[in-house]
Amino acid sequence: MISNFVTKRFHQRIDFMTQYLALNCELGLLIGEKHLLQGLVENMLKEDDVTAVAILDQNKNTLAGGNRILPGPFEQIRKNVFSSSGQDPLNWVGGMKKNKNPEIIGAVKITYSIQGITELINTMKIQVVFSTLALILVSCLIFYFISRSLVAPIVSLSETARKVSMGDRDVRAAAGTTPEIIRLSRAFNNMLDSLAQGRKTLVRTYEKLTRQQALVEVGKFSMMIAHEVKNPLGIIKSSLELIKSEFNIPDNNLLLSYAEEEIVRLNHLIESFLMFSKPAKPQFEKVDLNRLLEQIVMGFDIQSSMAEIKLDCRIPETKFEAQADFDLLTRGIGNIITNAYEANDRKGVVIISVVEHYKVDKTAHKWELFIQDQGPGISPEKKARIFDPFFTTKSTGTGLGLAFADQAIKAHGGNISIELPKSGGCCFCITLFSNIREPEVLKVYDTDIDS
Ligand SMILES: Nc1ncnc2c1ncn2[C@@H]1O[C@H](COP(=O)(O)OP(=O)(O)O)[C@@H](O)[C@H]1O
Ligand SMILES: [Mg+2]
Incomplete structure (x- = not known):
């Protein structure tokens, strides 16, 4: 289309120049002035693409002419020269053919080269082809980059989803670049987080359940063994006493003392088993926790009066009353102090302190007991299992002391936590409340085993 337009404009230009020459020749032809005509020819030859010009008279004789060398191919145009006498000069140039009887007084002939225009058209064609190709290439590139920036995050999301389905639960989707993708990645990651959280809870619940089931089994088994052993142990103990009196064996007989000590130890073990496996239902009454603690501490003081270990007690004088089972708490707290003694290797100091918390209306609320030893402390692995x-x-441990203490404190709606002070040792913190909270009564152990 463009080449047609350019070609047309080219031919129109040549046509116009020829017409113009024909108009200017009229006078020269009428008066036969060859110099004038030759001048016109020379002028015309200066125009681009014009290679030869000739002005002819009525008899087709060349009155003026000239040429110059230009590369071909060539085309020729010829126009008659009319006499303008009696004609409307304005109508003459454009309306020659409308004149009914024009008088032809000569003609002009222009030969011109079309090489320039052909080359121009070819160059234009090549340029159009290259421009089109470049445009297509640029469009393809733009399309590629835009689609890549849109599709890549979705591909990455699907890759993340694939990894998750293969079991990699730590992987998370990349943030993305566009707002929609950012929102999608966030929602996807939130979903993965809540899935991971749900899974963790599930695993924890499963572990707890398995542990509780195992405890039930252990409890049943312990009860059975304890029952089987307790009675014969009683018989052995009374038989030993009989032997001692019948054979007049002195009380300080080493062998018999060993036997008696072992019987006491075994009996203690069985009692612990029984207590842990089938805990008595807590009997709650109003108890002053500070006085209860003083009583426990007094027992330890008596025990350790001859030993190198000292108890450093900071128990408030005030009353802190709570609904509690005196015996259960005494045994539970006692087990933790016993552990502190053992951790200290029965030397040094065990610090026992109480922090009381009161509500705004000054009613007692929370009671915290800290038992701190100077022992080796507890490693994280041990801490998870104690x-x-x-x-x-x-x-010679039974591994039941802390399990029982935990059971007893939880039965009071409280809890036990462990801190590892920088100064070393280990600090057990027992938290109890003045009003019994929903107690986590350990129904697990409350099985129907005949006692
Ligand atoms: N104060 C403490 N310091 C260091 N380790 C402790 C302490 N108290 C308990 N433990 C660890 O917890 C374990 C379990 O304690 P426990 O249930 O009382 O059983 P036992 O005293 O019969 O071993 C102990 O064997 C010990 O390893
Ligand atoms: Mg213990």
């Missing part, structure tokens, strides 16, 4: 029944690191 409340498990039968977990012990001591050669």
Whole structure:
């Protein structure tokens, strides 16, 4: 289309120049002035693409002419020269053919080269082809980059989803670049987080359940063994006493003392088993926790009066009353102090302190007991297991002390936590409340085993 337009404009230009020459020749032809005509020819030859010009008279004789060398191919145009006498000069140039009887007084002939215009058209065609190709290429590139920036995050999301489905739960989707993708990645990551959280809870619940089931089994088994052993143990103990009196054996007989000590130890073990496996239902009454603690401490003081260990007690004088089972709490707290003694290797100091919390109306609310020793402390691995029944690191331990303490404190709606002070040792914190909260009564152990 463009080449047609350019070609047309080219031919129109040549046509116009020829017409113009024909008009200017009229006078020269009429008066036969060859110099004038030759001048016109020379002028015309200066125009681009014009290679030869000739002005002819009525008899087709050349009155003026000239040429110059230009590369071909060539085309020729010829126009008659009319006499303008009696004609409307304005109508003459454009309306020659409308004149009914024009008088032809000569003609002009222009030969011109079309090489320039052909080359121009070819160059234009090549340029159009290259421009089109460049445009297509640029469009393809733009399309590629735009689609890549849109599709890449979705591909990455699907890759993340694939990894998650393969079991990699730590992987998370990249943030993305466009607002929609950012929102999508966030929603996807939130979904993964809540899935991970749900899974963790599920695993924890499963572990707890399995542990509780195992405890039930252990409880049943312990009860059975304890029952089987308790009676014969009683018989052995009374038989030993009989032997001692019948054979007049002195009380300080080493062998018999060993036997009696072992019987006491075994009996203690069985009692612990029984207490842990089938805990008595707590009997709640109003108890002053500070006085209860003083009583426990007094017992330890008497025990350790001859030993190198000292108890450093900071128990408030005030009353802190709560609904509690005196015996259950005494045994539970006692187990923790016993552990502190053992951790200290029965030397040094065990610090026992109480922090009371009151509500705004000054009513007692929370009671915190800290039992701090100077022992080796507890490693994180041990810490995770010390409340498990039968977990012990001591050669003569039962592993039931903390399990029982935990059970007793939870039955009071309280809890036990462990802190590891920078100064060393280990600090057990028992928290109890003045009003019993929903107690986590350990129904697990409350099985129907005949006692
Ligand atoms: N104060 C403490 N310092 C260091 N370790 C402790 C302390 N109290 C308890 N433990 C660890 O917890 C384990 C379980 O304690 P426990 O249930 O009382 O059983 P036992 O005293 O019969 O071993 C102990 O064997 C010991 O490894
Ligand atoms: Mg213990």
